[in-house]
Amino acid sequence: MIPRPSAGVLRDAAFVAAALLDVWVHVEPDEPKRLALALFAASALVLRRRLPMLTFVLTLPAVVFSDAIFACLAALYTLATFTRRRTLLAACGMAYTLSDMTDWTPGPSLNLWSPSGLITLGYTAATAAAPIFLGQLVQARRDLSLRLTEISQARDHERRLSAQAVLAEERAKLAREMHDVVSHQVSLIAVQAGALQVGAQDTEVKRAAATIRRMSVQTLDELRHMVNVLRDSHGRPTELTPQPSLTDLRRLIDSSGIDAELKAELPDGLPPTLQRAVYRTVQEALTNVRKHAPGATATVRLTYEGNAVHLKVSNTAPTRPALPLPGAEYGLVALRQRAALLGGTVSTGPTPDGGYELRLVLPVKKAP
Known part of the structure; x- marks a missing residue:
């Protein structure tokens, strides 16, 4: 039977496929250098979960030299889902913004302080911020899920401790009752049987009294051992009697x-x-x-x-x-x-x- 791929592998394959589609749409086949950089960036996404920072760095040149930006945005999203360093995310977002606004093609350059330049800067910065915010949201959701699991486990543990405390109290109460009532009465039976054994004249009566006394003493020993086990509710498991x-x-x-x-x-x-x-x-x-x-x-x-x-x-x-x-x-x-x-x-x-x-x-x- 062929094993089914995991959800992480399927997501990686989907990201790579989307990046390749982006390359096919935005990069012309007659531009071999740009095409090579774009394909390299798309293939680098297979490392995104293991090495998110390196993946972002490897996909950044494709943004500088081509319009294939999906691979870099996917790497930025993955980095945001794993890291908690806000400064690093801000620096990566700025690096993407500057790379996307850098034009290496011949032609008129963009004036950053013109209205169109400011609009382009805002649009590019928002494009970089979107995967960062989405990745941070996924990270917060994952942390919340883990926290809820920990709270549920803590509540289960607290319930078990409460149940054990109630059980220990009941065992202690039962031990007191057995010691104060049952053991006392069995002791009286043993004493009375011993007196009857000594004072009786009939042989059958003596034998019956001896049997009663012997069984009473044995029962009393077992009761005392059981009381000790009940009182030792937090200790190691103990056999009630030799089986x-x-x-x-x-x-x-x-x-x-x-x-x-x-x-x-x-x-x-x-x-x-x-x-x-x-x-x-x-x-x-x-x-x-x-x-x-x-x-x-x-x-x-x-x-x-x-x-x-x-x-x-x-x-x-x-x-x-x-x-x-x-x-x-x-x-x-x-x-x-x-x-x-x-x-x-x-x-x-x-x-x-x-x-x-x-x-x-x-x-x-x-x-x-």
């Missing part, structure tokens, strides 16, 4: 307080994000079993089929009524969102024996 993997599933199931069985047949080297998704799904499923199906047993089955990990967490029917606990079903919503980000799906539903089942399917992307 779990599939090797932590056994400990999760053993500490869940549920009679659960783990059946896993998975290959090694699964992506860490996928392992975390599986772990969090099992964690949420066991939490729901503990809340909504007291006394039920659970089965956690992990298999690898068709380049995908299949997780099924099922539980039997509860053996006693569930306690009324607060819940907003955000856990399942978060699991579905996490699975969707990894290209997977989550489905839930009751089983024929009165239990419940959660299924997760996550595709495994092979390394290229």
Whole structure:
């Protein structure tokens, strides 16, 4: 495919073509010296954007020795669009005016102080001023556009800073609430569970109290780490906690307080994000079993089929009524969102024996 020429190249070609047309109209073929100077001036316009001052100097002789003036006016316009030196532009305009009024052809000379001479001087000076003013207008328009772009970028940056400030304030407020309320209550749970573990006589009660205390202490550590992360809103990114993997599933199931069985047949080297998704799904499923199906047993089955990990967490029917606990079903919503980000799906539903089942399917992307 042939690349299309840029807008600058097309404008240069248009200027050169207009200059050649000016030469064809104002210079006779039987005047080889003037024709050569005029053609040289027209061809010099290809340098106008890279070397505007040199281009003006190269086109000036054509004005002195011929009537082909377009190339010099185009060079003067280009110089005015790039330079900010008003004195230089005034000098170039004067040089064009004097060159255009210089007559090297034999014949009567022009009296500058006569009415016709003054009219010619004014007309020539206006002709030189027109491309200068037009070039300065283009330069001002370009500067204004750049300034508007800078203002827009500054406003966007200010909005981002304001949003970050609001976010930092919200994070600090959330950190205070977690520290003052949630951490305090979890600490009380850990203390009460420890007292129950020491004072209880029944073995099952001691085991349950020990589990509550251990999980409360772990939750408290995670809460404290999360509070530190929330407070460090302007620092470098920090992991909330050491992220779990599939090797932590056994400990999760053993500490869940549920009679659960783990059946896993998975290959090694699964992506860490996928392992975390599986772990969090099992964690949420066991939490729901503990809340909504007291006394039920659970089965956690992990298999690898068709380049995908299949997780099924099922539980039997509860053996006693569930306690009324607060819940907003955000856990399942978060699991579905996490699975969707990894290209997977989550489905839930009751089983024929009165239990419940959660299924997760996550595709495994092979390394290229």
